[in-house]
Amino acid sequence: MSSREEGVSRRQLLVGSAGVLGVAAGAAGGYAAGPASRRDAGAGVGPAPAALDAPVAFHGEHQAGIVTPAQDRLHFVALDVISKDRAELARMLERWTNAAERMILGAEAAPGGLVGGGPHKVPQDTGEAYGLPASGLTITIGFGPSLFDDRFGLANRKPVALQKLPAFRGDRLEAHRSGGDLCIQACANDPQVAVHAVRNLVRLGFGVVSVRWSQLGFGRTSSTSTSQTTPRNLFGFKDGTSNVKAEEPDALAEHVWVQPQDEAGAGAWMTGGSYLVARRIRMQIEVWDRTNLLEQEQVFGRGKQEGEPLGETKEFDRLDLDRTGPDGKPLIPTTAHVRLAHESQLGGIRILRRGYNFTDGTDGVGHLDAGLFFIAFMRDPRRQFVPMQRALAAKDALNEYIVHTGSALFACPPGTEPGQPWGRALFA
Amino acid sequence: MSSREEGVSRRQLLVGSAGVLGVAAGAAGGYAAGPASRRDAGAGVGPAPAALDAPVAFHGEHQAGIVTPAQDRLHFVALDVISKDRAELARMLERWTNAAERMILGAEAAPGGLVGGGPHKVPQDTGEAYGLPASGLTITIGFGPSLFDDRFGLANRKPVALQKLPAFRGDRLEAHRSGGDLCIQACANDPQVAVHAVRNLVRLGFGVVSVRWSQLGFGRTSSTSTSQTTPRNLFGFKDGTSNVKAEEPDALAEHVWVQPQDEAGAGAWMTGGSYLVARRIRMQIEVWDRTNLLEQEQVFGRGKQEGEPLGETKEFDRLDLDRTGPDGKPLIPTTAHVRLAHESQLGGIRILRRGYNFTDGTDGVGHLDAGLFFIAFMRDPRRQFVPMQRALAAKDALNEYIVHTGSALFACPPGTEPGQPWGRALFA
Numbered sequence: 001m002s003s004r005e006e007g008v009s010r011r012q013l014l015v016g017s018a019g020v021l022g023v024a025a026g027a028a029g030g031y032a033a034g035p036a037s038r039r040d041a042g043a044g045v046g047p048a049p050a051a052l053d054a055p056v057a058f059h060g061e062h063q064a065g066i067v068t069p070a071q072d073r074l075h076f077v078a079l080d081v082i083s084k085d086r087a088e089l090a091r092m093l094e095r096w097t098n099a100a101e102r103m104i105l106g107a108e109a110a111p112g113g114l115v116g117g118g119p120h121k122v123p124q125d126t127g128e129a130y131g132l133p134a135s136g137l138t139i140t141i142g143f144g145p146s147l148f149d150d151r152f153g154l155a156n157r158k159p160v161a162l163q164k165l166p167a168f169r170g171d172r173l174e175a176h177r178s179g180g181d182l183c184i185q186a187c188a189n190d191p192q193v194a195v196h197a198v199r200n201l202v203r204l205g206f207g208v209v210s211v212r213w214s215q216l217g218f219g220r221t222s223s224t225s226t227s228q229t230t231p232r233n234l235f236g237f238k239d240g241t242s243n244v245k246a247e248e249p250d251a252l253a254e255h256v257w258v259q260p261q262d263e264a265g266a267g268a269w270m271t272g273g274s275y276l277v278a279r280r281i282r283m284q285i286e287v288w289d290r291t292n293l294l295e296q297e298q299v300f301g302r303g304k305q306e307g308e309p310l311g312e313t314k315e316f317d318r319l320d321l322d323r324t325g326p327d328g329k330p331l332i333p334t335t336a337h338v339r340l341a342h343e344s345q346l347g348g349i350r351i352l353r354r355g356y357n358f359t360d361g362t363d364g365v366g367h368l369d370a371g372l373f374f375i376a377f378m379r380d381p382r383r384q385f386v387p388m389q390r391a392l393a394a395k396d397a398l399n400e401y402i403v404h405t406g407s408a409l410f411a412c413p414p415g416t417e418p419g420q421p422w423g424r425a426l427f428a
Numbered sequence: 429m430s431s432r433e434e435g436v437s438r439r440q441l442l443v444g445s446a447g448v449l450g451v452a453a454g455a456a457g458g459y460a461a462g463p464a465s466r467r468d469a470g471a472g473v474g475p476a477p478a479a480l481d482a483p484v485a486f487h488g489e490h491q492a493g494i495v496t497p498a499q500d501r502l503h504f505v506a507l508d509v510i511s512k513d514r515a516e517l518a519r520m521l522e523r524w525t526n527a528a529e530r531m532i533l534g535a536e537a538a539p540g541g542l543v544g545g546g547p548h549k550v551p552q553d554t555g556e557a558y559g560l561p562a563s564g565l566t567i568t569i570g571f572g573p574s575l576f577d578d579r580f581g582l583a584n585r586k587p588v589a590l591q592k593l594p595a596f597r598g599d600r601l602e603a604h605r606s607g608g609d610l611c612i613q614a615c616a617n618d619p620q621v622a623v624h625a626v627r628n629l630v631r632l633g634f635g636v637v638s639v640r641w642s643q644l645g646f647g648r649t650s651s652t653s654t655s656q657t658t659p660r661n662l663f664g665f666k667d668g669t670s671n672v673k674a675e676e677p678d679a680l681a682e683h684v685w686v687q688p689q690d691e692a693g694a695g696a697w698m699t700g701g702s703y704l705v706a707r708r709i710r711m712q713i714e715v716w717d718r719t720n721l722l723e724q725e726q727v728f729g730r731g732k733q734e735g736e737p738l739g740e741t742k743e744f745d746r747l748d749l750d751r752t753g754p755d756g757k758p759l760i761p762t763t764a765h766v767r768l769a770h771e772s773q774l775g776g777i778r779i780l781r782r783g784y785n786f787t788d789g790t791d792g793v794g795h796l797d798a799g800l801f802f803i804a805f806m807r808d809p810r811r812q813f814v815p816m817q818r819a820l821a822a823k824d825a826l827n828e829y830i831v832h833t834g835s836a837l838f839a840c841p842p843g844t845e846p847g848q849p850w851g852r853a854l855f856a
Contacts, residue, residue: 073619073646075787077796114664114733119722126717127664127732128647128785131657176792191501191619191646195787199662199796203717210794216787218501218619218644219556229559234627236542236555289554289631294547304555305542357556359503359623359644361788364604366638368505368627 052189053133058104060415061272062257065138065187066352066377067246069225073191074217074356075198076278076373078144078180078408079209086152086427092208094421096141096201101418106134109200126203129196137188139197141422142276142410147181157426159267161258161275161380162411169393170404177280177406180212185276185375191216213406215280217356217373224354230307230315234283234357234370235401237300238307241315242342244352255350255384256377258414269425272414274377277351277385280358280406283371288401299397301336309338321345335397346391349384351376371402381409480617481561486532488843489700490685493566493615494780494805495674497653501619502645502784503626504706504801506572506608506836507637514580514855520636522849524569524629529846534562537628554631557624565616567625569850570704570838575609585854587695589686589703589808590839597821598832605708605834608640613704613803619644641834643708645784645801652782658735658743662711662785662798663829665728666735669743670770672780683778683812684805686842697853700842702805705779705813708786708834711799716829727825729764737766749773763825774819777812779804799830809837 056064081089099109108114113125148158167173184201188194195216202211221233222240226247230238244251253259258270288296297304307315311323311331321339323331332339343350354377359370378384393399413423484492509517527537536542541553576586612629616622623644630639649661650668654675658666672679681687686698716724725732735743739751739759749767751759760767771778782805787798806812821827841851 080794082794115721115731117721119725120720122718123664123721123724123732125664126662126713128660128662130660130664130733176790192785195646195662195785195798199713199717199798202796203714206714206718211790211796212794214787214789214796216644216646216789218623218646232556232558234554234556234623236551236553236558285554285627286631286634289627290550290634292548293543293545293551296551297547303543304551305558357620357623359642361642361644362604362639366508366510366640368630368639368642370623370627 053135055105055134056136056138058101059417062274062415063138063140063412064104064415065140065185066256066274066354066412067224067252068136068138068187069228069246070220070222070354071136071138071187071189072218072220073188073194074220074373074375075186075191075194075214076217076375077184077198077202077214078212078278079182079184079202079205080212081147081151081181081208082210083208084151086154088208089152090421090423090427092205093141093423093427095204097416097421099200099204100139100197100422103129103197103200104134104137104139106132106137109204126196126200128199129193132190132193135188135190135193137186137193137197139201140185140187140276140412142183142185142412143423143426144180144182144408144410146179154426157266157269159258159263159270159411161263161267161270161382162409163382165277165381165407165409166386168389168404170399171393171407172403172405173407174405177213177215179408180410182209183276183278183408183410191218215278215358215373215406216360217358219357221355221357221372222353224352233372234285235288235296235300237296237302237304238315239372240353240355241302241307242319244350251350252352255379256352258379262380267411269413269428270411274352274379274412275381276410276412277374277376277378277381278406278408278410279374279404281372281374282369282403282405284367284401284403285370286367291401298333299335299337299401301332301338310336333397335395337392337396337398340391340396341388346388349388351378351384351388377412481563483533483562484564484566486529487845490702490843491566491568491840492532492843493568493613494684494702494782494840495652495680496564496566496615497656497674498648498650498782499564499566499615499617500646500648501616501622502648502801502803503614503619503622503642504645504803505612505626505630505642506640506706507610507612507630507633508640509575509579509609509636510638511636512579514582516636517580518849518851518855520633521569521851521855523632525844525849527628527632528567528625528850531557531625531628532562532565532567534560534565537632554624554628556627557621560618560621563616563618563621565614565621565625567629568613568615568704568840570611570613570840571851571854572608572610572836572838574607582854585694585697587686587691587698587839589691589695589698589810590837591810593705593809593835593837594814596817596832598827599821599835600831600833601835602833605641607836608838610637611704611706611836611838619646643706643786643801643834644788645786647785649783649785649800650781652780661800662713663716663724663728665724665730665732666743667800668781668783669730669735670747672778679778680780683807684780686807690808695839697841697856698839702780702807702840703809704838704840705802705804705806705809706834706836706838707802707832709800709802710797710831710833712795712829712831713798714795719829726761727763727765727829729760729766738764761825763823765820765824765826768820768824769816774816777816779806779812779816805840
């Protein structure tokens with residue numbers, strides 16, 4: 001049995017009727033009537049646990065896929081715009097929005113998707129997700145710094161926080177895994193649904209965009225809601241225990257959502273949006289797997305089995321960085337990952353992590369090419385990711401076992417209302 | 429929510445007690461007492477639908493992961509043996525068997541896995557699946573033709589059917605995606621569980637084997653049981669409708685399991701085993717996605733939405749290859765995939781298909797690198813896959829949209845009994 005066998009196919013119920021789509025969105029707690037309920041229903045505050053195959057609301061104050069409880073699978077793609085025509089780009093974003101509104105509910109990318117156009121037309125949906133449920137699909141888009149060059153007349157709309165990330169010590173970035181004019185983050189509890197969403201948006205962008213790089217993630221490495229347990233990364237450790245969570249509206253306002261005062265003028269369209277930092281972090285898992293438990297726990301600063309801060313007993317016990325052992329040395333070493341990444345060591349900096357484990361075949365010399373596809377959302381990368389990564393790159397004991405091979409930054413605009421395409425405020 | 433939140437963690441219940449492991453295996457319909465119940469409980473005949481997170485029996489007449497209802501996710505790895513020591517190789521297979529017996533039940537690769545050895549020992553399990561349920565994990569191993577060269581004294585045990593596949597018209601095989609001395613096929617309903625299994629076996633093979641290539645599959649493209657619905661490939665079509673199924677014992681004996689008379693002498697150890705053919709088939713999805721519905725349906729010979737043979741109405745309607753349209757031409761074109769792959773066109777040849785969709789990033793020129801990782805099990809590749817692929821390579825209309833980029837063949841030995849390692853009969 002699989003998700004294909006379970007329950008009624010939402011896609012079969014919904015196809016081809018905007019009316020039915022609307023009802024289904026309401027029933028799923030999505031957009032209903034006015035701005036008040038939209039905000040409640042959107043990805044904003046305290047999402048209730050939902051079935052794995054249920055839909056997630058598309059419209060709202062913020063884009064879905066940020067504080068939405070992290071789904072299990074990811075397909076992320078970065079694209080270059082190959083057209084020089086600003087209006088064509090805006091029209092593509094409109095097509096994307098219309099298709100995303102439908103796909104998020106489990107419908108095809110366009111009405112009558114598979115066969116509706118008749119034998120002599122190209123099908124309006126590629127079909128591989130036909131019959132599968134919505135599977136918690138979210139589609140989140142972002143704009144890279146390079147989009148604001150001189151091609152589309154957007155240079156004067158560039159947010160001040162959207163500056164290409166600086167080089168960090170130890171970086172071994174590959175051009176074909178870095179950058180991009182646009183990104184699409186598709187998350188779902190069924191990878192076929194996430195891949196289908198990206199592929200259909202790419203199809204709708206034919207002639208306008210070209211795929212620069214893409215990354216599949218098979219297991220989430222962060223919780224974004226207190227309703228979720230902490231997952232494990234490929235080093236076998238619980239990761240992101242002290243992540244910013246959907247249930248912390250004040251922390252989200254402070255650390256994740258762009259506030260009106262942040263981007264006056266050029267970047268005002270980003271209010272309610274968030275900056276996405278992506279880093280492809282290759283893990284040297286074969287080296288790690290020959291390292292003893294003591295070294296592993298000292299590197300992270302947590303116990304392997306429970307995830308407790310060293311010296312404590314439970315995962316969520318307070319991280320006491322001042323505790324010392326009988327030898328007078330700190331129980332959590334000065335180079336431990338949890339110490340260096342902790343807000344107390346970074347002037348209060350926090351970020352919302354939403355990463356995934358990956359395995360991309362082999363590296364050609366006998367090892368699995370595996371690691372962590374780090375994704376984090378934040379209010380201002382200059383004040384959050386950059387100083388945090390500088391501190392980690394300088395001292396983190398984990399650096400012996402990891403290499404950053406890809407890097408990108410995107411400005412994810414705020415959410416949309418029905419009838420409003422992604423990026424409307426930017427292209428207005 | 430995710431599988432991490434659902435139900436009791438089998439791993440937490442089972443860890444460290446062989447007694448409890450045994451009970452759990454029995455309760456899950458696994459190996460219980462004698463050969464009769466083993467055959468019933470193994471992967472042989474009519475497996476009952478099971479929960480997505482339940483364990484699959486390890487021991488039995490045949491290896492699990494062949495007629496087991498196809499799980500949703502795959503991690504496949506091909507390995508080269510770097511040791512020259514036959515005894516060392518046999519010992520590794522023994523370690524693999526012990527670890528697989530445990531992991532299939534949701535336990536760690538060795539008792540006390542994560543922390544049991546104490547701080548100065550290397551953990552006996554890498555930990556990333558700790559707390560996850562068994563998730564229907566199966567681990568299936570196979571031996572490639574190259575294992576039977578002069579390194580290990582196995583040349584005189586080489587099965588007659590284990591001949592390197594010939595070149596086929598249109599092949600564009602890449603060496604780094606082809607061949608291998610050994611393979612591990614790990615299938616599960618949670619990809620993290622499948623990846624964990626492969627990674628821990630690779631770890632247990634350190635110094636003996638090296639990873640040659642690996643492939644992640646995210647969505648099954650075949651059903652192997654009548655309890656499953658037919659999934660869709662990345663061309664959006666239902667695939668493998670007339671696959672050999674677990675509920676057809678006579679067809680399995682005829683087409684899938686090696687029979688005593690097949691491999692007298694050198695290959696007698698393969699009785700009850702099966703040959704695995706793997707082909708990495710890149711799909712030109714961007715080209716396909718700009719092709720009209722008529723062309724797509726004529727290429728496959730089936731309708732896109734229902735999967736019916738052209739001219740019929742339902743997926744499982746009989747494939748009538750003789751029906752003609754008003755113009756006197758066959759309704760199912762002479763170059764259609766279903767016609768060429770049909771047993772009636774191939775002297776009665778059938779195979780058990782067990783493939784997966786894949787997406788491996790991008791091809792570097794703006795396209796998704798996606799396709800079908802074809803896996804099929806059969807009694808004799810010389811009489812089944814080779815003539816079938818020759819016929820398809822010569823005429824199949826699908827060839828315009830696909831390229832075979834990887835190829836491998838493995839002899840998967842029969843199943844094991846408790847206390848008996850994989851390959852015992854081969855290394856005896």
